[in-house]
Amino acid sequence: MLEHLELFFKSIFIDNMVFATFLGMCSYLAVSKKVSTAVGLGAAVIFVLAVTVPMNWLLDKYLLKDGALAWMGPEYADYDLSFLSFILFIATIATMVQLVEIVVEKFSPSLYNSLGIFLPLIAVNCAILGGSLFMQTRDIPNIGLAFNYGISSGIGWFLAILAIAAIREKIRYSNVPAPLRGLGITFIITGLMGIGFQSFGGMLTGDNEPPEEAQTTTVKAEKEKEIKKEIEDKEKAVSYNEAINK
Numbered sequence: 001m002l003e004h005l006e007l008f009f010k011s012i013f014i015d016n017m018v019f020a021t022f023l024g025m026c027s028y029l030a031v032s033k034k035v036s037t038a039v040g041l042g043a044a045v046i047f048v049l050a051v052t053v054p055m056n057w058l059l060d061k062y063l064l065k066d067g068a069l070a071w072m073g074p075e076y077a078d079y080d081l082s083f084l085s086f087i088l089f090i091a092t093i094a095t096m097v098q099l100v101e102i103v104v105e106k107f108s109p110s111l112y113n114s115l116g117i118f119l120p121l122i123a124v125n126c127a128i129l130g131g132s133l134f135m136q137t138r139d140i141p142n143i144g145l146a147f148n149y150g151i152s153s154g155i156g157w158f159l160a161i162l163a164i165a166a167i168r169e170k171i172r173y174s175n176v177p178a179p180l181r182g183l184g185i186t187f188i189i190t191g192l193m194g195i196g197f198q199s200f201g202g203m204l205t206g207d208n209e210p211p212e213e214a215q216t217t218t219v220k221a222e223k224e225k226e227i228k229k230e231i232e233d234k235e236k237a238v239s240y241n242e243a244i245n246k
Contacts, residue, residue: 007145007152011149012156013197015153016159016194024125026125027118028157028164029183031115032186035165040104040111040115041119041122041161045157046151047154049128052089052096052128053131053147053149055096057135059092060085066082068081069081090123097120097123131153164189
């Protein structure tokens, strides 16, 4: 349970797709002019990541990894199909995006029209592919954690685009200097928000060990105590021997 919670909060705040790795910036900047469209695209990204990351985990575990085909028989144990990772991952993502596009067009035509070309472009959104590739490189041990990672990564991207959309709606009525209007002030705010999100790192994964200087001081103090104890023991032994000789 703790492993799931740690992965969940770390993926949202510390390894945020936008503010930590700057993935998916194209749609992040293009669809963040209104909160309503940002919510729709963010929800679609959460769904696609939640489905594709565990599906790609299964592909990687039982098909792509070196020796993953051992379940088919010992003669297949030496096969390594990892060179097909990009092709199969993108195929899975494109299938899920097509499904999302059909559902959104069916049940919310207004959202479908407002998202425009950026809805089918989720298929080539580097944040979506990045989720599967990070899952692969981090060797996530089971499908439950892969599903957790997919959802939490999607929520992190959703929070990023929702926050910048709300700020951009307010900035529209603010007196921003002419050279910074538009994407200029948006990039500055994104950088500041990235710093803010990274500050959560110390809260969630802070070192429980004392600083190096404190450790050195502690070691020195312990050595001094040992030396003092040795000296006291020697003095006691000398005084004891003197008392016996007398």
